[in-house]
Amino acid sequence: MQYLENIPLSTLTTMRLGGLARYVVKITATEDLKQAIQFAEERGLPWFVLGGGSNVVALGDYRGLIILNRITAFKKLREDSDTATYQIGAGEVWDSVVERLVQAGLSGVEAMSGIPGFAGSTPIQNVGAYGQEIADTLVELSAFDSSSQRLVTLSPDDCAFTYRNSIFKNPETRHHVIVSITLRLSKIPMQPPFYPSLQQYLTDHQLTDYSPAQIRAAVPAIRAERLPDLNYLASAGSFFKNPIVQASVAYELLRRFPDMPHWEAPGQQFKLAAGWLIDQAGLRSYSAHGLQIYPHNALVVTNISAQSGEDLLLFKSEVVAVVREMFGITLEQEPETLPS
Ligand SMILES: Cc1cc2nc3c(=O)[nH]c(=O)nc-3n(C[C@H](O)[C@H](O)[C@H](O)COP(=O)(O)OP(=O)(O)OC[C@H]3O[C@@H](n4cnc5c(N)ncnc54)[C@H](O)[C@@H]3O)c2cc1C
Known part of the structure; x- marks a missing residue:
């Protein structure tokens, strides 16, 4: 693992502001994570896990270690006639995850197409869009609990999901680094009534195919009217x-x-x-x-x-x-x- 020094935070966050991060390290395995935390603690430095930096703004310097969680995995665990269950590494790009699940014909996350960031960040604020949220499909997640120094498995109840909130947002219960999430997807497409702006788009375009691929095609068009393209802004x-x-x-x-x-x-x-x-x-x-x-x-x-x-x-x-x-x-x- 390479500990980079004095890296501009503007390159790690989508608001593109901030000063320098004292150290930055990219981790690709749980073992790396333990070592990175140890690196920071031995030096008496704070550490902070960052995904794509799309929900974090940096104002000044960060005097500690930024841990970029890039632990990848995409594995089908189970399948039955109605559902398929996948384990996904925290360091997978979220929209690519959605793309792959949609390509497999699965429903449950297609309306969350185009949300920036990484899979491991989705439980933090229970991300959601157009009537779907991660709490609907999450079966469990695996996380490194820095208070006990152990890998733990948390159920959706443990995560206490509410609207754009979870235990991971509360400073007192915030000591987990998510390593993977497990999602159960459905083989049955979404059914109306849809979220109003999604319904409006489907009506305006006379679309009656509610397949995951169709919803995934519609959502970016709706998002583009309301949200900036991070490639340009x-x-x-x-x-x-x-x-x-x-x-x-x-x-x-x-x-x-x-x-x-x-x-x-x-x-x-x-x-x-x-x-x-x-x-x-x-x-x-x-x-x-x-x-x-x-x-x-x-x-x-x-x-x-x-x-x-x-x-x-x-x-x-x-x-x-x-x-x-x-x-x-x-x-x-x-x-x-x-x-x-
Ligand atoms: C243009 C735009 C559109 C957006 N649209 C939506 C939307 O439709 N719906 C929605 O809900 N959100 C939306 N967001 C917000 C944001 O994209 C999501 O919250 C996303 O999940 C953040 O992912 P990230 O990887 O960028 O997280 P970051 O910003 O890097 O981190 C966010 C938080 O998660 C923590 N974190 C990251 N990875 C881990 C990990 N592995 N373990 C523990 N903690 C971790 C960080 O410490 C931080 O507290 C949007 C943001 C932008 C810029």
């Missing part, structure tokens, strides 16, 4: 969380803004659309400090020419302040900030 996808507010707050806002989109959430709360709030606050396409609100989707921030994490912090604070001024709501950042 730096971004961390949705940059602001959709705020959850108390019912009384939502009712008061609805009195002032009757058209405001809102959805009921558990605990007598409502979920609001951060993108709508940003748009209504007059920030559509807002650009400053080298960053821009993506014109096709106000939830997304793109990095046009920002030079530093400071630029991002300034941009974010301006957007947050304008939205707070108008709606009294403080938007929160969705992607994780790499600690320093």
Whole structure:
């Protein structure tokens, strides 16, 4: 294993910001992972596992070891008349995994086509799109538990998946490095009713074939209208969380803004659309400090020419302040900030 030194974090994260990582190592086996953690701990350094860096923003330097998990595997474990179960290495590129499963005629992840990043990152925030999420197909995962120094197998219940959340996002329960995920796919295609924007696309194009291949062909076209192509534009996808507010707050806002989109959430709360709030606050396409609100989707921030994490912090604070001024709501950042 090669420990590279002083590597720009902009090359490891899709927002393409940040300073230098003190050390970076690529691991391709569980044994490498143990050695890498030991390397960091012997030097009293923190370590951080990175996949494709599409849900992490780097602001400054990282003084520890970045571990790039590139453990590959793609193995059919079982098959019966209705399902097939695959074990997939954490270091497999997620969209290639989807492609291979779709080619095998299997359903369960086809609507999650085009999500950037690696397979091992999908359980972290229970990734999902267009009506599918990883919790629907995950049977178990294998992870190195750094607190016990042992390989463990976790069930979906252990992972405590909820909407874009799991135990892996909680700092207190976050001591697992995922090595592989096991997914059970179905031989029966998705059936309507579909997620609204997917249904709209199928209706508009008069498509009645719901095969995994057809859904996989439709999804990138829908995504392209709302999300930047990372090959051309730096971004961390949705940059602001959709705020959850108390019912009384939502009712008061609805009195002032009757058209405001809102959805009921558990605990007598409502979920609001951060993108709508940003748009209504007059920030559509807002650009400053080298960053821009993506014109096709106000939830997304793109990095046009920002030079530093400071630029991002300034941009974010301006957007947050304008939205707070108008709606009294403080938007929160969705992607994780790499600690320093
Ligand atoms: C343009 C764009 C579109 C997106 N669309 C979607 C979408 O439709 N749906 C959706 O849910 N998300 C979406 N995302 C968010 C992101 O792609 C997903 O969260 C993805 O799973 C992150 O993968 P990654 O490999 O880049 O993870 P990273 O950003 O590298 O890491 C994310 C987190 O996972 C941890 N991690 C990574 N690998 C491991 C491992 N093996 N073991 C333990 N922890 C690990 C990291 O430490 C970090 O906390 C989008 C992002 C972008 C930029």
